[in-house]
Amino acid sequence: MSLREGDPEEIGGYPLEARLGSGGMGTVFLARTASGRPVAIKLIHRQFADDEEFRIRFRQEIAAARRVSGAFTAAVIDADPEAAHPWMATTYIEGDTLAQRIAKEGPIGGAELRALSIGLTEALRDIHRVGVVHRDLKPSNVVLSPEGPRVIDFGISRAADQQTLTMTGRVIGTPPFMSPEQLQAPRGVGPRSDVFSLGTLLVYAATGQGPFDADSPYMTAYQVVHEPPSLGSVPAALRAVVEPCLAKDAKDRPSADELLVRLRDLPTDLGGAAAAGGARCTRETDTQHHLAGPDTPPPSTSAPPDAAPGAPAHPVPSPTDLSPDRRSEAADEHTRRRPRRLRQVLAAAVAVVAIGGGVALMNSDVSGEAGGGPGGPGKGGEGGRNVAATGAPLPDGFKPWRKTVPGGRPDIPDELRCEARGDALFCGGGGVVATRIRASDGSRVWTEKSPGVPVQGMHLVGVTDDTVLGYRFAAEDAPGDPQTEVVAVDADKGTELWSTPSGAQSTAVTGRTQDAVVLGSTVVTVDASNARFEARRAHTGKVLWRRPFPVGEQCAPVPAGKRLYAMCAREAELSAGAVRHPVLHVTDLASGSLGQAIPLKGPVQPVGTADDSLVLLHQRHDGPAMLGYDQVVRVDRASHGVTYARLPKVYEGTPGMAGGTVFLSGRTGLVTAFDPATGRKKWARQTAVEGASGPVQGDDKALYFSSASGRVAVLSPHKGEPLLSTGPRADGVAGETNAEPRVVVAGRLVVVAAAENTVFAFDVTKPPKSG
Template identity: 30%
Template sequence: MAEGTGETRLTMLGHYQVAELLGAGGMGEVYLAHSPSGRAVAVKVIREDLAAKPGFRERFAREVQAARQVSGAFTAPVLDADTTGPTPWMATQYVEGPTLADVVNARGALPADEVWRLASGLCEALRDIHRAGLVHRDLKPGNILLAEDGPRVIDFGISRVVDATALTQSGQILGTPLFMAPEQFRTPRDAGPPADVFALGSVLVYAATGHGPFDADTPYAIAWNAVHEDPDLTGLPESLHPVVEPCLRKDPAERPAPETLLTLLSSRRERRTHRTSAREAELARTRRVRLRRGALAAGALACAALAVGIWTWWPNGGGDGSSRKPLATSGAARPTPTPTPTPAPVRLPGWKPWTKQVRTAMDPPDRMLHCRYQYSALWCTGNGVLAARLDPLTGEVLWQREGPDRGPAPLLELTRSATFAAAYDGDGTGTNSSHKIWTFDPATGDPLLERVLPGTETCGTADHTLFCTHDGKISAWDAGSMTPMWTAASGWELFLPPAGSPPGSRVHVVRRDPDQRVIEVGEITQGDGTLLWNRRVSPDTDVVTISEKGYVYAASPARQDMTGLTRTDRRTGAEKSVELGAPEELLGIEGDVFYTHRGGVISAYDIAAERLLWSSPTLHEGFSAPAVAGDRVHFTAEDGSVIALNRHDGVALWERRPPKGTIDFSQSDPPPTSQLRAPVIMGDVIIAPAYDSRIHSFLAPDPATPPRAKAPTTAPPTTATR
């Protein structure tokens, strides 16, 4: 369900009358509701599939219990909850006001006087939290609501009882890196009340300057700075240094308690009171009222943040306080994009949402089909499915042909007169390798021809032509008629682009050394196999793809364990490169942007500019290649969900779960990335593969508001273990 629509699928939760949907996220939904007396509350409702997982209700009950233990003027209290019923929910006080992240994003750093008042309220909140025997462990701008009568600290999803056994597994890191204490990176189990004080110091620096004290371009650098470097207090008013600096000491024992800070803040506030005129106070009040009215929905969503501490170092929902789903957040400060009007959804005439299953005799349940849109039809192939043609408007399977359930997925090439499919039919050793070829009538699926090409090792297509490597040679056939075209004894072998890449018009080749390492790349003509160009590459790299423009992209040392990527211009030899802070898995390259993944964090790097664009943590562990359309980049996750991020800054736009009946990998290791297929994007119509050979089509949810810059509060360090 789209956020900000006000629509609701619920009418009653306990004795609360549900009024409207305030927002949705990875854990569930947040509703505005009213008690029988008319009191407004914010109700967090947990997703049904999560509620059914073993141990989840127990963890949700801990969150409710933790929040109930805290009672103070600067926290949002829990009013009611049901953790055992069919639909678990928790009702909290409905607080009108934006988050601190909203305010800083909207107007920049706060004046020193406002930061003093903020610090006093936060110290009182931490005092009450610690008196209740709790540690918050995720104090950040997105968890601080600025109500008209003072701040409210919210979200106790990853808090724990002081001195109690940690609820997290060994090695897990919980919190938001930019506001985490050094001990949270080193020994998460040992993080006590001083960790909240450290976060307080970081929040105050952010409020007063617009940046964090340990900000950096990558999550790894943030963690390093917090543990080893002095804080960056550039722009912090001198009057705030006596409060902030003690909070940011590396040794937890040297940080002051909230009560000590309150004494300091109270004395300084009294000395500064006479400096604020009545007019200045009225102007400040007016600003708060305007911000409150402008960000009411975002604040209401944040007051029941959708995060429970079962995810490693997940930044607990909308860390920036935005009204978007808290699926992912950015890792570095970015300029605010110019808002643009939200366009009308782009959809095909006559389209409606649909779900279909392409059944075969084998019915491999752990596989996804690879689909693409061409010639006004949806064409799919995969293990057990040679080719299938579907109506993209209705999902009706117009025809399908079954194939082998072994080896890589079949090749699929389309012309207006023939549908061509080729499947590997060998033993993988090269001695008994072959490919079996079929062509079908594209309208009816009737078979046109069938042929076996013995001895072929690797095959690919380009511009309606089939090319295969065999016996040190490369041969070409017309893909529609299977008429032989030529054979070239070149010593080269065909270069296969990453699985799922769109059909190209060029034929690229590689040459290997005796250790089977690629040492040279090139291109041959389609007419007779003549070598057009060639360029040497380092044998210590893994050539990922060669673009139509002639750029050679190579991962170092390999795309599954990549620490760097290099782009080489095949004409000039000029290189651009990006070095990564830790090994990551390459998901795909779109233009000059390459997308990586590690530990649930998706990152985007601009290789032309040789820099990180953004990093966005998610609730998932595996991803398909990216599918870019307009301002969105889409991925299929390991459970079949489709997620969409803003491709400019990584802000989460929406997530769509797969249709029911597909396999649940939540209790086992995720499938390899090679089995995940990217969705097909047709304007705002999304056609997505899922397990059990299912395909579903839906309209991209409307994020309700244009993307905006995120507070630098989130990208977690991908060195943590799950």
């Protein structure tokens, strides 16, 4: 929607491009930052500028939104609540709201419903962890972006640890999605009120109607407070999770963290609404009913075909003409005015996998390039028969197993990483320097524990033929010990061979936590003062060379096949938190000498090799916030020339590389594959593996992804066709971003490291059927 006469040309220094919509609170405009990033600017209506209560509420909205910075919320970029005409700029999120999605296409089911449930719950967790209660969670405040759902509009949020304004004791919210306490005692609303709203939201997503729908808002409010929810059309597996969220007493509802643990067990084939005749608005009726903002002129005065005689016509703007705020209000208004259909009670049989998760087929093809639907190329039978049994045989006497490895700190939710050497499995990370496990049965041979608090992302350093190398962190009551050490352990005996203090600068330089690397029989570390590289024989600890960093720079080791690079950044840029001009040096592994500097346009993050050339991803930042990745960068092995290839857009997720392809795994299970030479998207696949890391390529070239919950997804390399998906095996939903791969594949043997030091193994031709 173009700007109108009287609209400002800029707000707060941001040039305006278009009017996105207008509501009762203000007008929303599309603008751009100096770097070209689109933002949505909410300009408060003039009549509220002199209303002190309103200004206080607006300040609270800004403060609440700024405190929330999760992956599933919209970030505040700038604001001026004290301006004569107050305004706030937030991330512009592309996509329909949940209300629009249901109005257009009807209820959501399957993997999409599962991903939505987990994404919204993670958003609530992030909101509640910073002491904020949203208080108006409803379909119009959820935007379905390509990267997952986003919760927007903190207009009536408040910090849980602050006193509410006197006037905000009034009932504020949207009745079909409000909690009983919001209607009865709004001053006492807490985080579990949002959990109630989330429950109503998930019922709405799964069935197209809320659990307390009635013919008037008064009847709806009465049912919210006094009547049981209507859940007959909700898929059984989801109903078991949602029903406790709708308890009348807030104390009986789970917290967002508790709800996440329950949601991880939802099966991939969640199904859709159990009642075939539930409320559903088709695309045809949507084009006739879709509402615009109150100030949008109607293009037609004709009444919709199913309207009652004499019913007023509704304007029909394009959804893209509205901001998320106004598109949301429009779709919500459409939902409210839509004639309520009689609920139909059908004896419908619903096939649901029992909670605990079984082997499930993934059949949601995001890009349309792969045919993974039922009966298509991606269809695989129970037991993973589409995953070839090639390569190394299983260890003698192998039976599937699941073990927990005790660490030095039982209060830390450790995450191990493992490597396989025949029947020996070596793992390390968190409170474990290293452990040796028999791959045949999971029994532990030895364990070297770490007493201190681990650094996130620092796992196993590496394994040679006779040595295992890991990290040890000093105990809090041992201030004289080195804070972080690289420790070498004899692979057979489990005895410590040597240790050396280690620095911790790699994350700032490369975006990955990797301060020590193993190449052949050599281990290269960063010294404790972050001033030089040191190379040692892995088994004996004999120092081979020491090489100071270039003056005024900090460096981190970057392995590329059998070669070593040093990536360095200026200390001034590191101090400012913005590495814009990193350089690479080819490093001689025999002497440590640094080759000629190869300048890069940063910030960049190494992800692997293709055709023996180093591949990196360029990070897109807006100030200190990392938005995602927008380019693939290649450093040629022979010429050291650097090429840049733009990705189709900015992508979020955990990067990885296998088989000469770059992958990004999103928080909600979306895996996207890219050509490292051109940046072209090869395919995208929605999986049930939330927060996945990987991939690891098996002997048959299949790609293995896994999450902190232990879910495993196996995809074909060429089109991402689903071959196998397993259920959860540990109490974890999403691990850290940029996580190292959790899967080890050796022929038919698959070993997975999950949350809380859980390690399990199975035969890929006979995958686990339950958690």
